[in-house]
Amino acid sequence: MTPSPIWATPFLDDHHRALAARLAEWSIPHVEEEPADFGPPVRTMLRALADEALLDLIIPAAGSTLAVDVRSVCLIREILAYRSGGLADTAFVMQGIGTAPLWLAGGGALAGEYLDRARQGRTIAAFALTEPDAGSDVAAVATTAVRDGDDYVLNGTKTYITNAGIADHYVIVARTGEAEGARGLSAFLVDADTPGLSAETQDFVAAHAGGILRMNDMRVSASRMVGAPGSAFKLAMQTFDIFRVSVGAAALGFARRALDETVERVGSRAMFGKPMAAIEGVQSKIADMTVALEGAGLQVYRAAWSKDAGLGRCTREVSMAKLVATEAAQEVVDTAVQLFGGAGVLRGSIVERLYREIRPMRIYEGASEVQKLVIARDILKPRS
Structure with a gap:
C-alpha cells in the first residue's frame, strides 16, 4: 500500500510510524471475505493478529497500565481496512470492544482468564448492547435481569450484534433497575453455551459476522456481573x-x-x-x-x-x-x-x-x- 501523508504529521510518534511501516509489509493471512460460516476465518485472523502481537495493543495484560494507545488502534484499523477488508478489521476491533468492559471494571481472576485467552486469539469476544428499540438511545434497553438468589435471570433480545453466533463469550447489558434510564443497567459476562441463550445470524449489506441474541430465562451467576450494579452505561461509554x-x-x-x-x-x-x-x-x-x-x-x-x-x-x-x-x-x-x-x-x-x-x-x-x-x-x- 502507499504510505499515507497523515502518518508524517506531528500527531504520530516514531513508534506509530514504525508500526505503520511494519503493518504495510505484514503478510496478512488470506481469508474468504464472504464465507457461509464466519467462525473459521475469524479464528484464523485472530490467531494471526495475536501472533503479530496486535491484540496486545487492545487487550491490556493484568498488571499493565491498563490503557490503550488509540493512535495505534487507528493505524491498525486503517491499514487492515485498506489491505484486507472488513473481516480483518472487524475481527481486530471486536476483540477490544468485547473485552474492554472487563478490564475497565477492574478485572479480577475471572476476567483475567477471559482476557488472556482473547489476547492470545484463542477465543472470540462480543459486546451485546443494541436492541430492536434501543440503538443510539442506550437508556431504552429493555432486556431484564432479575435477581433470584445467587443468580440473575435474563430475558430479552439483542440485535445487530457483531460475532453473534460465533463468539465464545459475550458481555451483555441488561436492566437491573437500580435507577431509571441508563443508570439502571448492568453488564454480565456470559459464555456462549449458557442455557437459555440462542443466536440467529443476520445478512448485512456488507459481509459481516453478526446477528440476533435471544435470552429466554437465561440464568447467570451474580458473580458474572461485570463491575458494580448499575455501571453498564458508564462501562459502555468508556x-x-x-x-x-x-x-x-x-x-x-x-x-x-x-x-x-x-x-x-x-x-x-x-x-x-x-x-x-x-x-x-x-x-x-x-x-x-x-x-x-x-x-x-x-x-x-x-x-x-x-x-x-x-x-x-x-x-x-x-x-x-x-x-x-x-x-x-x-x-x-x-x-x-x-x-x-x-x-x-x-x-x-x-x-x-x-x-x-x-x-x-x-x-x-x-x-x-x-x-x-x-x-x-x-x-x-x-x-x-
Whole structure:
C-alpha cells in the first residue's frame, strides 16, 4: 500500500510510524471475505493478529497500565481496512470492544482468564448492547435481569450484534433497575453455551459476522456481573470513548483503497481518444476525493492524539472525527464507483465491495445524526 501523508504529521510518534511501516509489509493471512460460516476465518485472523502481537495493543495484560494507545488502534484499523477488508478489521476491533468492559471494571481472576485467552486469539469476544428499540438511545434497553438468589435471570433480545453466533463469550447489558434510564443497567459476562441463550445470524449489506441474541430465562451467576450494579452505561461509554474514533480510521482505510484503485483505473482507461486521467472533470473529482480524505485523516488522528494525551473524554473531537471521516469516506467511495462506471457496480469488484463496507459505518457506534447532536450540545453547553 502507499504510505499515507497523515502518518508524517506531528500527531504520530516514531513508534506509530514504525508500526505503520511494519503493518504495510505484514503478510496478512488470506481469508474468504464472504464465507457461509464466519467462525473459521475469524479464528484464523485472530490467531494471526495475536501472533503479530496486535491484540496486545487492545487487550491490556493484568498488571499493565491498563490503557490503550488509540493512535495505534487507528493505524491498525486503517491499514487492515485498506489491505484486507472488513473481516480483518472487524475481527481486530471486536476483540477490544468485547473485552474492554472487563478490564475497565477492574478485572479480577475471572476476567483475567477471559482476557488472556482473547489476547492470545484463542477465543472470540462480543459486546451485546443494541436492541430492536434501543440503538443510539442506550437508556431504552429493555432486556431484564432479575435477581433470584445467587443468580440473575435474563430475558430479552439483542440485535445487530457483531460475532453473534460465533463468539465464545459475550458481555451483555441488561436492566437491573437500580435507577431509571441508563443508570439502571448492568453488564454480565456470559459464555456462549449458557442455557437459555440462542443466536440467529443476520445478512448485512456488507459481509459481516453478526446477528440476533435471544435470552429466554437465561440464568447467570451474580458473580458474572461485570463491575458494580448499575455501571453498564458508564462501562459502555468508556469502551466507545476508546474505540469510536477508530471507526473513522477504518473508514479512511476503505476510502484510501478506493482512491488508489481509482487513480490506477483512470490512468489506464481511455475515453474519447485520451486517458481518463487527462479529462479535467475526472481530475476535479480526484482532487475532491483527495482533499476530503486528507482533511478527514487530520480529524481522526487529532482526536486520537487528544485521547492519548490524556485530555479527557474528548467527546467533541471524537464525534467530529467519526462524523467527518465516515461521511468523507462515503463520498470518496461513491465517486470511485462512479468513475469505474459499469465495472463499479459489478458484484465482487473491489470498489463495489468497498461501497458495501463503507455504508454501515455512518450508522454503527453512533449514527452521523447522533454525532451532530453530541457536537452541538458540547458547543452550546454553558462555559464556566
